[in-house]
Amino acid sequence: MSSTNIEIADADKTVESVDVRADAMAPPDPDKPRVVVTRVEFIGILFALMMLFFSASLLGTIIATALPSIANQLNDMNDYSWVATAFLLTSTAIQPVSGVLSDIFGRKAVVILAAFIFLVSTIVSGFSQSMIMLIVARAVQGLGGGIITSMVYIVVGDIVAPKKRGPYQGMNSAVFSVATVLGPIIGGYFTDSSAGWRWCFFIVAPFTFIALVCVFFLMKIPSSPGTFRDKIHRLDGWGILTVSSGVVLMLLGLTWGGSTYPWTSATVLCLLIFGFLMLIVFVLVEAKVSREPMMPMDLFTVFNFNASSIIAFTVGFQLYGFIYFIPLYYQIIHNYNATQAGLSLLPIVLALSFSSIISGLTISRFGLTRPFSIGGMALLTISIGLLIILDENSSITIEYLLHALVGLAMGPTMQTITLFVQGSVPVRRLASATAVNTFFRTLGGVFGVTLFQTIMTSRFQSALASRLGPNVSLAGTGSFDPTTIWALPPNIRTPVVQSFVDAFRMVWLVCCCIVGFGFLFTLLLKPLNWDARKNPKATKVPESN
CATH class of the missing domain: 1.20.1250.20 (MFS general substrate transporter like domains)
Incomplete structure (x- = not known):
């Protein structure tokens, strides 16, 4: 197929000749990385990315076992679940934006900004004196963590040739999985020790700082031309607004449904419906409105x-x-x-x-x-x-x-x-x-x-009713708290545990079908x-x- 050269005026008014076939349509050369770096730079960048990725993945789950202690010390038993939810909401909502941000402002600038936001919010989380302060810090932390999660894969894709990415993407998967699983273990250890739950956050601060320094001095990936003002104008503002709103509304509905509010409640239904509609608006914006869609x-x-x-x-x-x-x-x-x-x-x-x-x-x-x-x-x-x-x-x-x-x-x-x-x-x-x-x-x-x-909730309740009768009270036996379950009398505990076995089997079956x-x-x-x-x-x- 023949190539076609056209001239394109960038946001900074410069004009460059672009080979449409080579640039817009051609897949990457399998033997060459998009960006060539020295061996020292490569090792330093990879080391920094792995530390950032480990820290962000760790803080996604480390507070799981520390939440009761956090709620008790900060004297707020009503809002403590938001410590986990706030991180999840912002980290998920920001991920689709990460790619276009790095295309416009450059990989290095976005990684440094994300690492800095993550570091500062982590320190603030550790020093939080109220539940509201901690929730806000966790929300900001999620922004940094979400960008880091996406940028690790993007930068590896830049500095590693396509045919050689296998071991490095495997390393990414291993780091993510190990950190995510170690999170609750480390969180439980700090909570039960004299160190306290605040060290769940302090522990990652030194690693994040070291990674930030490595990125600052070693990452030399070219960024797109143009002034800062021109790059701001290139941002897909409507796209960012609509996708973030849609994702947050959907996640709130999914998070609150069945726990804070019934699934059939007006609150949950409105969140899910309006979130879905906002995502439809986002698709229309990206297809018809945005000049540089995210x-x-x-x-x-x-x-x-x-x-x-x-x-x-x-x-x-x-x-x-x-x-x-x-x-x-x-x-x-x-x-x-x-x-x-x-x-x-x-x-x-x-x-x-x-x-x-x-x-x-x-x-x-x-x-x-x-x-x-x-x-x-x-x-x-x-x-x-x-x-x-x-x-x-x-x-x-x-x-x-x-x-x-x-x-x-x-x-x-x-x-x-x-x-x-x-x-x-x-x-x-x-x-x-x-x-x-x-x-x-x-x-x-x-x-x-x-x-x-x-x-799990639905299947457990039906299984328990079949064993103990339809009029059984679930006040004491319907709790997912293991301490409560194993404190029950043996004649009650046995059918409760068996009902949970049925519930877990249904969970595995549904998961098997989805996979x-x-x-x-x-x-x-x-x-x-x-x-x-x-x-x-x-x-x-x-x-x-």
């Missing part, structure tokens, strides 16, 4: 991007649901304390880290991306389905082996999603595509935790033909991926 609609013309986004949603659905509900399973079914329950995730984490690194090295060596995606999702579906056989009498060894099987499946699955996205879109869409894909994974996690909670749906899309993924990308003339349709 979520370019042409991304959705790339089949691999669409399929990978659906797979990312299902993987996030499973991942976040397991992080919260596997420890709960061991607390309720086997009477584990908080620390023991957190450690029960180690088989998943260790297996995931191992399979991420091995599959990454294999992909980098042989370029076999699609088989790992299909095999990983197939094994993940099967291993989750096998959890249905577990009950209160199951061997801990068998349970841990099944969890390790889940981890082995998650490793290659999580990294190949990002590889397919970054290997299928044009270079100029790499940041936006990566940020949107990360957003879908996080959004899937929100839906997963919410749906797991709803299914199985994602598996179907891995079968439709188009292979990443690196040779055709390196030599477009070798095939008649070079942009088929």
